[in-house]
Amino acid sequence: MTNPTPPSEDLDLYQRADRNIRESAIGYALLFSACISVFTTVAIVYILASETINFFGTVSVGEFLFGKTLENGSYSCTWTPQFATKEFCVLPTVNGTLLVALIAMALATPLGLATAIYLSEYASPRVSKLLRPAIELLAGVPTVVYGYFALTFVTPLLSKLIPGLNGFNALSAGLVMGVMIIPTIASVSTDAMVAVPSSLREAAFGIGSTKKEVSLQVVMPAALSGICAAIILGISRAVGETMIVAIAAGQSPTLTLDPRQTVGTMTAYIAQVAKGDSRVGSVEYQALFAVGMTLFLITLVLNIISKMISKRFQETYD
């Protein structure tokens, strides 16, 4: 400091105009990058919508959503675009998706929440810091691996315990999917629970509550909106998951609630038809996008609800 450096060319004030141009050019370049994500959304909506509109030129919206009455007067709702007699009633695939998602959530919700309670209330900060990324690894395992595990390990294991279990079934796909979703629920709920002010816990401990009572009756209700957001996010993941169901749950959409049966989800249908060669412009090809649109809308609504709930919770404790 006692020996100040002479003014360098950095201080050349004539560079200013030059510099301003460069600065604003960089700003616009960055803006352009950010716009790519908007372009992605526009492209997704455009492509899904245009093919879906073509699809509804052939198949009525009513038939797609609720099935149709056949010539002999009986009601029919099946999803058979690849068959000779094509029928396009999406309900069996939605049924398959919801059944598998329900099984997955039945496993992932209690385990995910208990994991979150352990991480935020019981574990020491050291353990918690090690355990959290380890649990998040579960979400990083490629889903094709989970599919293989469900098909070649879980299904044979369950078929010893449950008679009448089909080789492809909703149950083992759902259970393995549940394991995949645990980190989603655990991570978001842990954040919500950690954000609960410790004064609430101290007050509850002060009147003699046990740790379990504090966790379940004070922390969980206080973090409820975050927990709801986590569960809805989990459902959205389950609905959009493809490979586990395509490999282990089978590919025949049926209206059933029996978890031992083969089902076909929306995602598995898309994967199955796209893997085979469907002609561009054919109704099977358009049906892909109609199912995709349905899936897109379902997950979009779930994500928006989840975001709205978690926003409310942030306002409460910040």
Next chain:
Amino acid sequence: MTKGIDILESSEDQSGSSKFDTKLDSRNFWGKVFAFFCVLSAFFGLAVLAFLIFDVSSDAVSRLNGDLFSKFPSRRAEESGYRAAIWGSVWMLTYVLFLVVPIGVSSAIYLEEYAPKNWFTEIIDLNIYNLAGIPSIIYGLLGLGLFVQGIFGGRSVLLAGVLTITLLILPPVIVISRESIRAVPQSVRQASYGVGATKWQTISNHVLPSALPGILTAVIISSSRGIGETAPIVVLGAGTVLFDPKASPINFGALFSGKFEDVFTDTLWSNDNFFSVLPYQIYDWVGNPKPDFQTLASAGIVVLLVLVLGMNLIAILLRNKVS
């Protein structure tokens, strides 16, 4: 106040006949049961993961040899390998990184440092959040409609896969990069502005270096998801491929021998550059009823897991080193 204490004392005096029974024994018992359940849950997923790795490895052990990397797919399981698929994954990862890093980091910088608070920024913001939640198979449909049918004339080429996976992993890269840019203290920026630096000088010399580990973590974790993705690749219509993917952007042989009209033949841009990736090939073989192919699939899974979990491990170590 005194009244309260009186009640406490008197209830202690008449222990047993008090209306307020603390039921300490049963509460403590259930407390322990609950704590045990929580610990069990926290380790349940990890136990499943450990078992999964063990199960897959024991299935795969007979096929874990050099053939796995050097042979192309064949109708006979014992002569098949993942050569085309592994090279497909490697080149896809390379080009995806090439696109995702500049676009993702620029978007994150724009949103954190430049964006004015207005409706347009809000739309971009909300939009990225929603994109991150869209199922990967929808990105497959996007790639099918936009790239495969729209640009490449119905051909499922490597570049279509690269572009699709790039769009798929951009939102998480942007979201996590933004968090680490936001975590750089405001005082760093103020100090830089204080000595006369411009906005971009501040960002490139001070903000980005501090945020770098977080950005790297984001890129590594997201791209490990990207190379593990099967669903979008299936939807793009990738198939079994019996040759190495062409990855060079220009044909150097043609360039140096002076055949300038051929500089782009047999390159990344060729429209016969069909590709396969590791998870796709695994999916293809898992669905094969012959048990030999399932063994082959499990061997591919071991390779894929080493790659993906390895990348995740690097990201975790990087994050822990910083925080």
